[in-house]
Amino acid sequence: MIFRKAYFLDADYLIKNNETYIRLLIKGKTTTRVYYRYDPYFYVDAPEEAKNDLEKVHGRLKDGKLVSPKSIDRVDWVLSGQPKKLFKVYCNAPPDVLAIKQAMPFPCYEYNLSFSKRFMFDMKLVPFSIIHYEREGKFIKKIIKIEESDKVQLNTLAFDIETYNPLGASRERKDPAIMISYAGKTSGVLSFKDANKEAHTLVPDEKTMLEKFCEIIAQENPDVIYGYNSSNFDFPYLQARAEVLNVKLKLGRKSALLKKVTKGMVTGMRVDGRIHIDIYPAARFFGIIGMIKSQQFTLEKIYEEVIGKKKFMVNRKNIWEMWDSNEIETLSQYSLLDSVVTKELGDHFLPLQIELSRVAKMPLFDVALSTSGQLVENLLMYEAAQQKMISPSRPSDGAVKERLANPIEGAYVKIPAPGIYDNIAVMDFRGLYPSIIVSYNIDPFTLTKDGNENECFVSPTGAKFIKKSQGLIPSVVNWLVDYRVKIKHELKKTNKDDEKYKILEARSNALKILTNSIYGYLGYARARWYSRECAESTTAWGRKHIQETIASAEKAGFEVLYGDTDSIFLLYKDRKQVLAFMEEINKSLPEKMELELEGFFTRGVFVGKKGGEERGAKKKYAMLGEDGRLKIRGFELVRRDWSDIAKNTQKKVLEAILREGSKEKAVAAVREAIARLKSGKVPFEELVIVTQLKKDPRDYDLLSPEVSAAKKLNLQGVPVEKGSVISYVVGKAGKSISDKAQPLEFAKDYDPDYYIDNQLMPAVMKILKELGYDEYDLKVGGKQKGLGDFF
DNA sequence: GCGAGCAGCGTACCT
DNA sequence: ACAGGTACGCTGCTCGCG
Numbered sequence: 001m002i003f004r005k006a007y008f009l010d011a012d013y014l015i016k017n018n019e020t021y022i023r024l025l026i027k028g029k030t031t032t033r034v035y036y037r038y039d040p041y042f043y044v045d046a047p048e049e050a051k052n053d054l055e056k057v058h059g060r061l062k063d064g065k066l067v068s069p070k071s072i073d074r075v076d077w078v079l080s081g082q083p084k085k086l087f088k089v090y091c092n093a094p095p096d097v098l099a100i101k102q103a104m105p106f107p108c109y110e111y112n113l114s115f116s117k118r119f120m121f122d123m124k125l126v127p128f129s130i131i132h133y134e135r136e137g138k139f140i141k142k143i144i145k146i147e148e149s150d151k152v153q154l155n156t157l158a159f160d161i162e163t164y165n166p167l168g169a170s171r172e173r174k175d176p177a178i179m180i181s182y183a184g185k186t187s188g189v190l191s192f193k194d195a196n197k198e199a200h201t202l203v204p205d206e207k208t209m210l211e212k213f214c215e216i217i218a219q220e221n222p223d224v225i226y227g228y229n230s231s232n233f234d235f236p237y238l239q240a241r242a243e244v245l246n247v248k249l250k251l252g253r254k255s256a257l258l259k260k261v262t263k264g265m266v267t268g269m270r271v272d273g274r275i276h277i278d279i280y281p282a283a284r285f286f287g288i289i290g291m292i293k294s295q296q297f298t299l300e301k302i303y304e305e306v307i308g309k310k311k312f313m314v315n316r317k318n319i320w321e322m323w324d325s326n327e328i329e330t331l332s333q334y335s336l337l338d339s340v341v342t343k344e345l346g347d348h349f350l351p352l353q354i355e356l357s358r359v360a361k362m363p364l365f366d367v368a369l370s371t372s373g374q375l376v377e378n379l380l381m382y383e384a385a386q387q388k389m390i391s392p393s394r395p396s397d398g399a400v401k402e403r404l405a406n407p408i409e410g411a412y413v414k415i416p417a418p419g420i421y422d423n424i425a426v427m428d429f430r431g432l433y434p435s436i437i438v439s440y441n442i443d444p445f446t447l448t449k450d451g452n453e454n455e456c457f458v459s460p461t462g463a464k465f466i467k468k469s470q471g472l473i474p475s476v477v478n479w480l481v482d483y484r485v486k487i488k489h490e491l492k493k494t495n496k497d498d499e500k501y502k503i504l505e506a507r508s509n510a511l512k513i514l515t516n517s518i519y520g521y522l523g524y525a526r527a528r529w530y531s532r533e534c535a536e537s538t539t540a541w542g543r544k545h546i547q548e549t550i551a552s553a554e555k556a557g558f559e560v561l562y563g564d565t566d567s568i569f570l571l572y573k574d575r576k577q578v579l580a581f582m583e584e585i586n587k588s589l590p591e592k593m594e595l596e597l598e599g600f601f602t603r604g605v606f607v608g609k610k611g612g613e614e615r616g617a618k619k620k621y622a623m624l625g626e627d628g629r630l631k632i633r634g635f636e637l638v639r640r641d642w643s644d645i646a647k648n649t650q651k652k653v654l655e656a657i658l659r660e661g662s663k664e665k666a667v668a669a670v671r672e673a674i675a676r677l678k679s680g681k682v683p684f685e686e687l688v689i690v691t692q693l694k695k696d697p698r699d700y701d702l703l704s705p706e707v708s709a710a711k712k713l714n715l716q717g718v719p720v721e722k723g724s725v726i727s728y729v730v731g732k733a734g735k736s737i738s739d740k741a742q743p744l745e746f747a748k749d750y751d752p753d754y755y756i757d758n759q760l761m762p763a764v765m766k767i768l769k770e771l772g773y774d775e776y777d778l779k780v781g782g783k784q785k786g787l788g789d790f791f
Numbered sequence: 792g793c794g795a796g797c798a799g800c801g802t803a804c805c806t
Numbered sequence: 807a808c809a810g811g812t813a814c815g816c817t818g819c820t821c822g823c824g
Binding site: 737 | 808810813817
């Protein structure tokens with residue numbers, strides 16, 4: 001008997017001789033695979049006497065084969081918050097589970113759970129923990145213990161392929177892959193045309209190129225393979241080429257197996273014995289949760305934003321031309337750079353992805369393909385299993401539709417009075433929704449209909465939540481929050497150069513991502529733990545707290561300017577009063593809730609809505625912080641679908657008012673912009689309006705300017721599809737603005753009147769109105785009537 | 792026949 | 807394919823006016 005220990009990386013399963021084995025990917029001295037006998041199962045809610053019937057149930061597999069349970073146990077478990085005796089129905093193989101479930105005449109549970117997850121949950125096998133085991137050949141005889149660990153070192157390699165594309169898009173059965181680059185411990189480029197570059201290796205033909213690439217992968221032996229859109233492009237393309245050329249594409253550790261997996265809307269590619277991370281969906285994920293601001297998810301844009309360096313660009317359309325005209329040096333350089341950049345990005349994201357994997361108890365490969373909803377769900381299912389609770393089933397399509405049709409009332413936003421203000425204090429509730437969920441024990445199964453009011457938290461909607469016995473969701477949120485506090489404490493004691501610092505920082509971020517996703521998950525139509533009452537109660541308590549705090553502030557003599565969801569903006573004279581007020585509020589709040597100071601601002605601008613000036617616009621303000629930094633929200637200046645000339649002038653106006661208190665400078669900036677526009681000499685870069693098409697251009701009923709510009713692009717042979725970002729300039733020719741909208745590439749002139757009346761003036765007038773100006777003053781003459789000095 | 796007014800679509804933003 | 811709340815430009819329609 002041999003005793004071993006290794007880091008656990010990933011799990012899937014294998015059926016051999018009609019027995020099911022969990023196949024673990026582990027990393028000790030080397031990365032390898034071991035097998036463990038384990039049977040899949042699901043739960044059935046049936047009376048004791050039904051046992052014999054259950055044993056005889058036959059399910060039909062897709063191939064027609066009949067299957068029946070392997071064995072059946074009676075277990076004590078918790079179903080919908082109530083203790084319950086259930087049958088645990090073991091099956092011979094994972095595919096049997098669904099087949100047998102479908103033939104069961106009783107309610108079934110947890111049949112829709114991947115077998116490897118089931119195993120991980122049962123064993124408390126968390127990714128990157130250390131597994132100690134007894135080994136017999138390739139098999140785990142016994143798992144001795146599983147130990148948490150902070151460490152794990154993964155070898156990473158990025159790759160990128162170039163394909164011949166004389167028709168625009170390459171046809172995988174016809175057009176060859178012409179180049180493959182990689183960046184791991186070593187880096188290089190393979191091609192069957194030579195380039196005078198050190199990193200460039202000449203091979204005789206495409207077939208040899210593929211073989212050589214497999215050799216390099218075997219040599220480098222990476223644990224993690226990165227690509228950019230590699231699940232949808234590079235891997236499938238290489239696979240098709242290998243098939244056409246009759247080459248074995250062995251990129252895996254032991255085999256050539258490349259398996260397509262679908263997770264929700266995204267597809268991934270599982271590479272045998274390695275962890276393939278496609279950076280594209282990963283970047284999308286970071287975009288959705290707000291860690292990445294970029295709206296375009298090209299490798300270049302993401303690299304620029306995340307790493308902060310510009311990447312040298314070649315127009316992708318020209319790859320085949322470069323190939324044909326033998327500009328192989330440039331092409332080779334470009335290809336290598338893509339791999340190097342992909343590796344840099346991958347290594348940048350990896351620590352956070354590893355920590356998400358640890359925190360959500362989900363293998364790294366799956367994390368890289370997951371949405372935050374899936375991470376939350378996985379964590380909840382893991383915890384449910386530990387607490388012997390049945391996880392709720394996924395909603396039916398009908399239920400999802402029903403949920404979508406009935407949205408949940410959200411947050412409260414106070415209407416601000418337009419104006420320019422001095423001395424603004426901003427405070428907000430730290431983690432409002434998570435703290436409400438914990439404070440009021442909000443969970444689908446602490447929810448009760450007939451609870452005594454003294455034993456329940458009663459939400460403003462009337463929903464009642466039992467006080468004692470903490471619900472699963474509050475317990476998970478509590479754990480996430482407390483754990484993060486602990487990590488932050490440790491971070492303070494750790495040296496920034498220490499490798500541990502990076503890990504802790506990433507873990508803190510992972511915990512934050514999960515914590516902030518829980519409320520959204522409760523209201524997510526496809527969630528197993530969706531609960532209208534819970535989500536509604538959470539926001540209702542949120543509205544109650546913010547409104548009560550606003551009322552208290554007013555009672556304490558403050559003028560409350562504005563508030564949105566969890567924040568309060570108030571005018572102050574003495575900071576001490578602000579701090580005292582906050583202390584008072586915090587004393588009255590439940591323990592887990594806290595109002596904290598965001599900062600003091602010396603001056604702020606709030607503007608009126610487009611039509612009515614008296615009512616202020618929500619979600620739109622600009623303030624000058626004490627640190628000299630501007631906090632600008634919602635203004636045209638932060639929106640990409642406005643031209644730079646309008647945005648820059650608006651910024652000048654705001655800065656003149658906030659920093660210098662000079663309305664003259666503000667007006668001068670506007671007059672200058674008008675003059676420049678009238679001169680006709682403003683370059684197109686300042687006039688471009690950028691808008692994304694969220695649908696295919698053909699699917700619009702209405703012809704908006706961006707759709708019109710997109711169609712003009714299409715006519716010129718430039719492909720435009722769903723998700724394309726359109727840059728256009730409003731020209732002189734045409735009646736409607738859509739007529740006038742010209743793609744930036746084809747813009748010949750611009751319409752000064754449009755830019756003055758529809759871009760510049762709307763952006764600045766709302767602000768200047770607060771200073772007493774009207775449009776006539778700016779466009780025609782100087783201000784005649786005495787305004788007096790505002791400041 | 793024409794302009795004003797308005798609803799609805801669509802995008803991007805805020806928390 | 808984590809939530810809802812909000813502003814606002816533009817199109818294309820209705821409606822009143824003459």
